[in-house]
Amino acid sequence: MAKVNPRRTPMKEQLPQERRRNFDEVPYGYTPEEAISEAQRCLQCKKPSCVNGCPVQVDIPGFIAQIAQGAFWEAMKIMKRTNVLPAICGRVCPQEIQCEGACILGKKMEPVAIGNLERFIADWEAMQSECVMCEIQPATGKKVAVIGAGPAGLTVAGDLRKLGHDVTIFEALHKPGGVLMYGIPEFRLPKAVVEREVNFLLSMGVRLNLNYVVGKLKTVDDLLEEFDAVFIGTGAGLPLFMNIPGENSLGIYSANEYLTRSNLMKAYLFPRYDTPIVRGRHVAVIGGGNVAMDAARTALRLGTERSILIYRRSRDEMPARAAEIHHAEEEGVEFQLLTNPVRYIVKDDGWVQEVECIRMELGEPDASGRRRPVPIPGSEFRIPVDTVVVAIGNSPNPLIPQTTPGLETTRWGTIVIDPMTGRTTKKGVFAGGDIVTGAATVILAMGAGRVAAQSIEEYLRTGKWDEIKK
Secondary structure, three states: OOOOOOOOOOOOOOOHHHHOOOOOOEOOOOOOOHHHHHHHOOOOOOOOHHHHHHOOOOHHHHHHHHHOOOOOHHHHHHHOOOOOOHHHHHOOOOHHOOOHOOOHHHHHOEEEEEEHHHHHHHHHHOOOOOOOOOOOOOOOOEEEEEEEOOOOHHHHHHHHHHOEEEEEEEEEOOOOOHHHHHHHOOOOHHHHHHHHHHHHHHOOOOOOOOOOOEOOOOOHHHHHHHOEEEEOOOOOOOEEOOOOOOOOEEEEHHHHHHHHHHOOOOOHHOOOOOOOOOOEEEEEEEEOOOOHHHHHHHHHHOOEEEEEEEOOOOHHOOOHHHHHHHHHHHHHHHHEEEEEEEEEEOOOOOOEEEEEEEEEEEEEEOOOEEEEEOOOOOOOOOEEEOOOOOOOOOOOOOOHHHHOOOOOOOOOEOOOOOOOOOOOOOEEEEEEEHHHHOOOOOOOOOOHHHHHHHHHHHHHHOOOOOOOOO
């Protein structure tokens, strides 16, 4: 056996001083030669733990073995058996804590760059004159409604269509993709990539209704009269705030609004796209997750002089991906760690001018397993700002639960399901993704979509419905 390179093949990227002022994608991707070199690092384990680390159970050794031989078409065929959104997953999945985190090679060396290889094979296919089509089983005559064109809904739609079912997606916004389209910035996930993946689903025969708000135009009960099953994958799009003094002032935005204006509505291209967006000189972003990093890095690209990220814990406790934190630091985002806002100071015209913060120290671990931040008395200080973006999390929109009798929810507004099947408390209705878990990752939503699709298939085939055991 040839000696294995202990270090992964690096992926070239834009220089920080250049990319901090443009919305072009940061990494350039692998060349075929780089992809083959990286794929040849894979040990082809007999018991591949990387597959168990993948929420959608991609045959990782299988597709990597084909890349290692330069058999890119074969690699893509293997990929699409379980994942119809590989260009997205290769870019935004937290591989470091999932497939790559479970890589056997990673115990002694750097793990195989599984995400980079997934991205490569999807981008390679996109440059060809044809694409690998999924095998679609004969029509079953069964119809499924999918509410929400985000990661969970798209995955359910693809899996069920492959099984021969008639699938229609109902999306509230004017573009499909959900958080992939409105939440994740262009420099991390180009919108053309999302559109490409969605168009592939449409080429399989999935139907798509845009600008369709279920709960307003039709209810879930209305859909059940027309469809044999319904999947709810509406995500968690209701922003959370801190409820501190001055929070209703001008210049204070939820990350949802700030990023949606920039991403989905292309405000960064104003006036070519008629969506204005505030371009503050001093922007503070509250939070420490991927959304906060996205907002802070977007602020830089919109021309701010200072982009300041305020987070109540230390760097080690940040939930954001290590790569996103690293990119933010390289680009010049200022980190105010162990710091928590307590109030906003407002000018006479109603516009925010300062955020007052308090220093924190870490105490005992809380329910999340991270050490609880504790305020340090008398440590208050102020930061001059003219724009604030609050990125501390989201909860589900209550519209569908409120208009669906028999659909049980938790006290947080998430839908109650059987996690093994995605079944809700209402017969014929399934759910998955952030509407069930609260705000989480793209790949976890896709994994939930795969589970639900398998359960929907069984229900459509047998008509059997088991109540959720309480």
